[in-house]
Amino acid sequence: MLILNQEEVKQIIPLSQIDKVVKCVESAFLKHGKGEVDMPPKTYLFFKKDKGDLRIMPSFSEELGMAGTKIVNVHPDNPKNNLPTVGAVIVLNDAKTGIPIAFMDGTYITGVRTGAAGAVASKYLAKKDAKTLGVIGAGQQAIFQIAATACTIKLQDILVYDVNEKSIELLSVELEKIGIKIRKAGLEEVSKQDILTTTTPSRDPIVKNEWVMPGMHINAVGADAEGKEELDPTIYKRAKIVVDDWIQASHSGEINVPVAKGMITKSDIYGSLGEIVAGIKIGRENNEEITVFDSTGLGIQDLFTAVMVYEEALKRGAGKNIEIF
Ligand SMILES: NC(=O)c1ccc[n+]([C@@H]2O[C@H](COP(=O)([O-])OP(=O)(O)OC[C@H]3O[C@@H](n4cnc5c(N)ncnc54)[C@H](O)[C@@H]3O)[C@@H](O)[C@H]2O)c1
Structure with a gap:
């Protein structure tokens, strides 16, 4: 079995080459759309006493x-x-053979x-002349959202808001290393850009309906567990809602709270x-439409990326081989 640690994975797909991952993830969505992948919804184990979960x-x-099987925890008190x-x-x-190989x-x-995923959604759902990106939440996820979206959209201005200004400074330093400039702005201004990506762990809506302009595309990324939400649910009355997967989104995505309250049903999606991506449904239909992509994270995004990393590692002779059986 080939073992690859984080450093070895990073060497194969450094941030400056995130375009390789965007291609993999786009083909994962294509296969998903065509019904050519098998992917049961993610399973959660909740560790109430230890304030964490395992997915x-x-x-x-x-x-x-x-x-591919990903096992991932979320323990907010770990830091x-x-x-x-x-x-x-x-x-x-x-x-x-069924044998584990990596x-x-x-x-x-x-x-x-x-x-x-945010980059692929922006490619298919943002308006053709989109050139500005607003990002709410400047933590771990923001760097990947910005670097990847810059691969599919010609961005002229990237505005970032975070309750913690230090996070924006750190993000700015990391993105400068790959030639991407961002600037700090207020919450309302950030929320009014051609593309808005929200990536906070918020449990209360942050983005107000009145800030969302016709023609905007929103990637709602932060909500990936029950009770999390970042958007004022009245936005959905004006928006075309696109999910990565209905079952996951309705249980743990951005729409989970409005679904639980009966404000949204499957017929609104x-x-x-x-x-x-597969061309079965049209993406954006005009420049006035508001589109929302609810990203919960799919196992196939991990699978397609991990297979690319594995094949590249074999070519480079990277990692360590261990005999398990
Ligand atoms: N959809 C997916 O596939 C997916 C994948 C990974 C992570 N996530 C989720 O994305 C979210 C962000 O993850 P991360 O790793 O970047 O977390 P992080 O803790 O590194 O960063 C979160 C940032 O949000 C900021 N923030 C918190 N509340 C805010 C608010 N009300 N307004 C503005 N900024 C606020 C924090 O200061 C922090 O800088 C989490 O909820 C995580 O579970 C989703």
């Missing part, structure tokens, strides 16, 4: 001949003990594949990003 995300692609909030691993199994860090892959 198990299996998926399989016949075309790749591989199955107090100098541990990361999120720590993920991905196991790849060869479909022919075990790799999934934390960095989670970051890049989530950024890539336009479709999935996969259906749009």
Whole structure:
């Protein structure tokens, strides 16, 4: 079994080459839209006493001949003990034999594949002449969202808001290293850009309906568990809502709270990003439409990215081989 640690994964897909991940994730959505992947919704284990959870995300692609399972935790109190909030691993199994062939860090892959989903959604749902990006939340996820979106959209201005200004400074330093400039702005101004990406762990709406302009596209990324939400739900009355996966989105995505309150039902959802990438449904139809992409994170995003990393690692002779059986 090939073992790849985070440093080895990063060497194969550095931030400056996130475009490789955007391509993988776009083909993952294409296969999802065509119904050519098998992916049960993610399973959650809640550790109430320890204030954390563990998510198990299996998926399989016949075309790749591989199955992948990501095991990922979210423990918000970990940083107090100098541990990361999120720590993920991905196991790849060869479909022919079922034997596990690779075990790799999934934390960095989670970051890049989530950024890539925002980039793919922006490519299909933002208006053609979109040139400004607003980002709310300047934490771990923001860097990947910005770097990936810059691959699919010619951005002229990137505005960032965070309750913690220090996070914006750190983000700015990291993005400068790959030639991307951002600027700090107020919450309302950030919320009014051609593309808005929200990536906070908020449990209360941050973006007001009155700030959302006709023609905007919103990537709602931060809500990935029950009770989380970042958008004023009245926005959905004016918007075309696109999900990555209805079951996941209705339980744990941006729409989970309005769904639980009965403000949104399945019939209010336009479709999935996969259906749009596959050409089964049209993406944006005019320059006035408001579009919202609810990203919960799919196992196939991890699988397609991890298979690319595995194949590249074999070519480079990277990682360590360990005999398990
Ligand atoms: N959809 C997906 O596939 C996916 C994948 C990974 C992470 N996530 C989610 O994205 C969110 C962000 O993850 P992260 O790793 O970047 O977290 P992080 O803790 O590194 O960063 C979050 C940032 O949001 C800021 N913030 C918090 N509340 C805010 C508010 N009300 N207004 C403005 N800024 C605020 C914080 O100061 C922080 O800088 C989390 O909820 C995480 O669970 C979703």
